[in-house]
Amino acid sequence: MKVLVVRFSSIGDIVLTTPVVRVLKGQIKAEVHYLTKKSFVPVLEHNPYIDRLWTIEKEIDEITETLKGERFDHVVDLHKNLRTARLKSALQVSSTAFRKHNIEKWLYVNFKVNRMPDVHIVERYLDAVYRLGAKDDGGGLDYFLSPEDTPAMDRLPETHREGYVAFVIGGQHPGKMLPEHKIAEICKGSDRPVMLLGGPEDAAKGERIASEVGRTVFNAAGKFKLNESAALVRDAEVVITHDTGLMHIAAAFQKRIISIWGATVPEFGMYPFRPGAGSVHIEPQGSWDRPYSKLGDNKWYKPNFKGMEKIDVAEVLRALNQPPVQKAP
Structure with missing residues (x-):
């Protein structure tokens, strides 16, 4: 299976996605590609679980046609915004995403009503690949250096x-x-x-x-x-x-x-x-x-x-x- 993981920014958010690429590679032997912003390449450039790293400067149109040619089997959307929606529409392949809980956050910020689930965002990211046969391996985050x-x-x-x-x-x-x-x-x-x-x-x-x-x-x-x-x-x-x-x-x-x-x-x-x-x-x-x-x-x-x-x-x-x-x- 050839999978494209998408997270554009920022440093911490990208690091929080690393368990996803690890279980995709380790558990279902996927060919893992990752799309992010060029400025964040150092966060992922030494990660051995990523087969190919794709980047944009700002706009998704910079790379959409190229990614179409890769013929991915699945997109894992870990950013979930208008840009990723456009990308998924263009690629026309199956996809999964994570729950942002924006309504719950809005309630918490504006009315101090805490309806947030007691679940770490990494676990929500991992839920996005569960149907592919990958699950939490009990490990932590990854960061690789040369x-x-x-x-x-x-x-x-x-x-x-x-x-x-x-x-x-x-x-x-x-x-x-x-x-x-x-x-x-x-x-x-x-x-x-x-x-x-x-x-x-x-x-x-x-x-x-x-x-x-x-x-x-x-x-x-x-x-x-x-x-x-x-x-x-x-x-x-x-x-x-x-x-x-x-x-x-x-x-x-x-x-x-x-x-x-x-x-x-x-x-x-x-x-x-x-x-x-x-x-x-x-x-x-x-x-x-x-x-x-x-x-x-x-x-x-x-x-x-x-x-x-x-x-x-x-x-x-x-x-x-x-x-x-x-x-x-």
């Missing part, structure tokens, strides 16, 4: 070469990010060196935090490519992170994760999937009116959102500085 993705040791300060805490300071939307002073407080209270991770847009913020805290903090935000940052997450002792792409990459490496939540909530079903032992969620204290938005962009819902100010630094530090969880012999 040896070249590991940054050379001399790119790290000596203070961080024997172990560190990775702190992902960025986020796609403002309602998902801690204020700088909270990040600095957590870094000051850490019993280990801290490495700040994020994109170029987080570099200046990282510099301000590192300058305030001192040499125990290394600002790596904006200094490393995505897969280099993923390697730094892989090698961290523990990962503190907002609800963002590197959180899901950390889960793929089964790291102990301290995930921090603001405008969004874990009940949306996109919390770390099967992470390392001892992982915890930290949420604002006393914020009875969360979630404020579906994606974390609070502009349309609560311009004065201050939920991240209610994150208890002491709670984060208790989770961070506890002894490592011992694995069973």
Whole structure:
């Protein structure tokens, strides 16, 4: 069977689809093709369960005619929007998709009525391939790197070469990010060196935090490519992170994760999937009116959102500085 899996964006959402391609390849021996945006190729380029990776810059018309020639047997739609509807109509093959639960999310955001099923989005993705004969294999997420993705040791300060805490300071939307002073407080209270991770847009913020805290903090935000940052997450002792792409990459490496939540909530079903032992969620204290938005962009819902100010630094530090969880012999 020749199957096309479709997910255009973003980093975390694509990582969350990796169990689907694994079970398609491993359980039904499918020839697995994957369609995504070109900017997200690094997330999947080393995945051994994908036979061919297809990309678009923006519009589905860029590749529709080419994909018609591939004669797929089935499309697994893990994005489910107007573009994928047009693609499926053009390919004229059988398809399955997942349930987005947009009505339930709307009720939760606008009326604080939680009708969300207690099901992770990965399990909803896997439901889309059940009728093909593939099912949950009990594994977690996948993220594959090449040896070249590991940054050379001399790119790290000596203070961080024997172990560190990775702190992902960025986020796609403002309602998902801690204020700088909270990040600095957590870094000051850490019993280990801290490495700040994020994109170029987080570099200046990282510099301000590192300058305030001192040499125990290394600002790596904006200094490393995505897969280099993923390697730094892989090698961290523990990962503190907002609800963002590197959180899901950390889960793929089964790291102990301290995930921090603001405008969004874990009940949306996109919390770390099967992470390392001892992982915890930290949420604002006393914020009875969360979630404020579906994606974390609070502009349309609560311009004065201050939920991240209610994150208890002491709670984060208790989770961070506890002894490592011992694995069973």
